[in-house]
Amino acid sequence: MSTSTHHRAVVSGRRKALVALAGLAAGAAALPGAALAQAFPTKPITIVVPFSAGGTTDILARLVGQYLSTELGQPVVVDNKAGAGGNIGGQFAAKAPADGYTLFMGTVGTHAINAALYKKMPFDHLKDFAPLSRVANVPNLLVANPKQPFSTVPEMIAYAKANPGKINFGSPGNGASPHLSGELFKSMAKVDLTHIPYKGSAPAVTDLLGNQIAIMFDNMPSVIPHVRSGKLRAIAITTAKRSPELPDVPTIAEAGVPGYEAMSWFGMFAPAGTPAPVLAKISGALAKVLANPEVKKKIIDQGGEPVNETPAQFGAFIRSETTKWAKVVKESGASLD
Structure with a gap:
């Protein structure tokens, strides 16, 4: 082989190696989301509860967390961060790393009422969170x-x-x-x-x-x-209909205040910006948990109504609730700094 032929072969070989390396790099760049979701989770997950232990938000978070742990194969722990009508916990979760390891059990307060009630909010409930699913109406x-x-x-x-x-x-x-x-x-x-x-x-x-x-x-x-x-x-x-758990207890509307109706709801969120494949994995696991007959029965026994919906359905529901409660807050004259 002549020197020039040998030189061309070496250059050609280097080019092929570089092209192959470039291909690998491009593949790796495209992988993080998919690989992340495949590996996720590799450590415990925290559900932030914006109220103290023993309340409904806490009860539901612990129930869902227990079954979510089985689905995802990692411990799920509850972190209670109470105060300011849920805003302290909400702010903490909104600013947590968007990696799927911090979830938030939000309520009608944190994700509908507070935006109208507080003059200054430490987070934007529509922009700073990725809705996963409502868990229960209560x-x-x-x-x-x-x-x-x-x-x-x-x-x-x-x-x-x-x-x-x-x-x-x-x-x-x-x-x-x-x-x-x-x-x-x-x-x-x-x-x-x-x-x-x-x-x-x-x-x-x-x-x-x-x-x-x-x-x-x-x-x-x-x-x-x-x-x-x-x-x-x-x-x-407070609801429009009586509860099957307490059938003898009248509604406020039928007991003397016609037209009265109010309801609490609770749902799971992740911080906005959490990678889509990770959100999809959590959402899929959560849907299985909320479809589990044992979980549904436990929610009903507590006096709640189990809900299982898609992130898009939950997002649309939050927007409608934000409008509804803004009107109630305005009419009640309630306001907080």
């Missing part, structure tokens, strides 16, 4: 300490009108749906109640059991055990 229950001198809605309205401002009503926090349920009741029943916000449901329920506050609007799962044990008196339910 009625709010109007409950009273049994020592209170009323046991029906008309009796409570009469007592409130005779004693303006004397009835203290607790809620899991400013802007949470139980708070707005109370504000809606005040405006529609034309009564003066004093709102006492707590950092979550559990401390409010403790004070209600101790008769430190008279009544509470709360998500049914947080209070139904105390109603069943007789420690709290169920006065009425």
